[in-house]
Amino acid sequence: MILTKKFISFFIVLCLCLSFFLFLSFFQDNLVAQIGKEKISEKDIEYQIAIEKCYSEREISKDVALIQLKNKFLEKEVLRMAFGVEPDDTVLEEKAKWVDKNTKAPEILDCVKSVFGNDRKNYLRLYIQPTLVNPKLHSLFSQSEEIHKDKIERIKQIYEEVKNGKDLKNFSEYNTFEIEKQIQTSELFEEKGVEFQENPLIKKVIKNLEAGEIWDDIVEDDYSYQIIRFLKEDDEKYYCDGTVVEKKLFDEWFDNFVNENIEVSLSS
Numbered sequence: 001m002i003l004t005k006k007f008i009s010f011f012i013v014l015c016l017c018l019s020f021f022l023f024l025s026f027f028q029d030n031l032v033a034q035i036g037k038e039k040i041s042e043k044d045i046e047y048q049i050a051i052e053k054c055y056s057e058r059e060i061s062k063d064v065a066l067i068q069l070k071n072k073f074l075e076k077e078v079l080r081m082a083f084g085v086e087p088d089d090t091v092l093e094e095k096a097k098w099v100d101k102n103t104k105a106p107e108i109l110d111c112v113k114s115v116f117g118n119d120r121k122n123y124l125r126l127y128i129q130p131t132l133v134n135p136k137l138h139s140l141f142s143q144s145e146e147i148h149k150d151k152i153e154r155i156k157q158i159y160e161e162v163k164n165g166k167d168l169k170n171f172s173e174y175n176t177f178e179i180e181k182q183i184q185t186s187e188l189f190e191e192k193g194v195e196f197q198e199n200p201l202i203k204k205v206i207k208n209l210e211a212g213e214i215w216d217d218i219v220e221d222d223y224s225y226q227i228i229r230f231l232k233e234d235d236e237k238y239y240c241d242g243t244v245v246e247k248k249l250f251d252e253w254f255d256n257f258v259n260e261n262i263e264v265s266l267s268s
Helices: 002-028 042-056 062-083 089-102 106-116 120-143 149-163 187-191 200-204 250-261
Strands: 031-035 038-041 174-180 224-233 237-246 264-266
Touching: 031 042, 031 062, 038 042, 038 062, 042 062, 042 106, 042 120, 062 120, 062 250, 089 120, 106 120, 120 250, 149 224, 149 237
Parallel strands: none
Antiparallel strands: 031 038, 031 264, 174 237, 224 237
């Protein structure tokens, strides 16, 4: 019975100690905001301010740093909730290795690494992760047939009507456009040996058409669906016309998704 009481007393003291340390930890890492399931602390804000200083040698305010972090985590939450994609530690480490090998500004990268020191977890979370999330989110948005469903239906309708003889000029989406044959490169790029690939639209579509011929398929890029007719060319440009159905705007879709699905809370 005595042993039992001692054990209970010990257990109570242990719980009180743990509670005390958790209490201290909470206030040491002051929670500033929560974006979905992601938390932003005072420490995160300090890191973000230091990161920006590595790039511009100026110190941004805490409010600006919070906005930047908020945007980073909103993108991560939208990627997770809308597309079920969330970079794990293995993916983040692989990207970190890629950055180490391919960075064009090693002095900035060294500065950023010095900001985090041995805090590898937050280096990956606050610095590496956004470089994966942002392009992945934009890519999946652009490729989503569900998001752009009404736009796809419209371009398919136009395509069928064109095949049945309706002139492209009779559609409200009709447009003319020019494509440069050569990309103008800056001296800076040339000095660094940067090579530009030929526009894939030229290689895959335009060069395979005779003057006045319509490409026998719907052409998709990051921003639109198109039906293209090649008209003529000169030494500098290809001249085309066709119908262009613009995809939904990313920012508009993103804002709506956030407002409808993600809870954002700021600590008072």
